[in-house]
Amino acid sequence: MQVSSICLPAKVPVRVKSLHTNPATVNDPTSTAKVAAPKWAQKTITLPPLKRGCHLITSKIVKEVRQELSEYQCGLAHLFLHHTSASLTINENYDYDVRDDTETFLNGIVPEGPSAPWKHTLEGPDDMPAHIKSSMFGCALMIPISNGKLNMGTWQGIWLCEHRDYPTPRTVVVTLNGI
């Protein structure tokens, strides 16, 4: 198994096994070490209505927190959707067909319409399926931050999956934490 470290102090070789750890000198007023104090930031983003289906929203999210991200050498970014009929997931960022096929899959395994077995139907035939899909993919993501940027794989992107027929604005709480 290969191991490499990221988020290291400058001038430290990339392949060392030891991790970057901010030294425990915060409590020592006599220390001259420059330790970055842990930082927190939190921001609420309202995405415009998106039609039913899976949408790549990486650039929309990054645009809103690029400046703040740039202040974190090492940390974590949390995205939390305030809704129970949409979801957040990480998946392929290039071919639109992947998002379309994922919507096809979700519609194939969650029954919808007159023959569906749902008791909760007051909010429309697409509502109960939307709740189920929301729990299948989840409403939250946590992504590492390294060197001021979201540290995702080459082909990874952030998706918002809208599960309702009549789209509405969707609220995402972004919380950043790191050094």
Next chain:
Amino acid sequence: MQVSSICLPAKVPVRVKSLHTNPATVNDPTSTAKVAAPKWAQKTITLPPLKRGCHLITSKIVKEVRQELSEYQCGLAHLFLHHTSASLTINENYDYDVRDDTETFLNGIVPEGPSAPWKHTLEGPDDMPAHIKSSMFGCALMIPISNGKLNMGTWQGIWLCEHRDYPTPRTVVVTLNGI
């Protein structure tokens, strides 16, 4: 896209785009700034046995950590279930039918009983389906904390989904981190 900030220091207008960030003055013993130091808390909660199905447990969880939550202006709350045959998810907090329909969905897509294709059957016919459902919904949640409370959407609640026929107490490790 609308953006608003939450978790801001007092007297900062709500609509400013800049995030709340605790200043990096922790290392400066001459600073007079009142910086809230990052805090950690961790607590193990044992939930009583709940029958097979989906259960709203928001109030049970909040009751156990309300006091501690109130000390965090900005942060994250992590819930981690210690089991592989139950799950935690966030979904609708009002209509009981949504929880019932979700249980119906899970039972519909995960085969159970003599015709199911499972090799792992020693612990009963409901055990292997329970493991699968646990990975489908997951055993952990991360929820933002803002102004001393869990920052969830109006209709969101925390669900414990019990996938076994004979319920047992379930352990949840709650970890709070923030300022």
Next chain:
Amino acid sequence: MQVSSICLPAKVPVRVKSLHTNPATVNDPTSTAKVAAPKWAQKTITLPPLKRGCHLITSKIVKEVRQELSEYQCGLAHLFLHHTSASLTINENYDYDVRDDTETFLNGIVPEGPSAPWKHTLEGPDDMPAHIKSSMFGCALMIPISNGKLNMGTWQGIWLCEHRDYPTPRTVVVTLNGI
């Protein structure tokens, strides 16, 4: 509901309800309290190719971060897979059949082959199913750290689920944060 605290300072009885919280004395240079400053560490691990199916990788992960974990009394460990055709999940750590049955389940609900409805087929018949399975189980985990170790339940383990036919090395970014 039973409640117990973990991750407490030494000599504090185990059953007290109050949580462990690191005192807010970091900003007070006159304080003599020994406060552990919040620490961050981040490491990239490359797992060797694993055949299609579910694999228990707890020991592989722990081996790479055991030393660093030992420095955290209380915290969170985040694992983030850099791929969209594999997934990370937490499930049963003992019987191999559970992992095999889970692979059987995934193959049963995600259509694959000539009759599958996918538009995205250029990368092979197993590629689009792999993307869907990746979003079903997710590409990230967050696990509490208590007393220098991952705080999982007795039967819980970390699984890497490889959804492609021709396995490749898989990259996991591990981020540790705590005190």
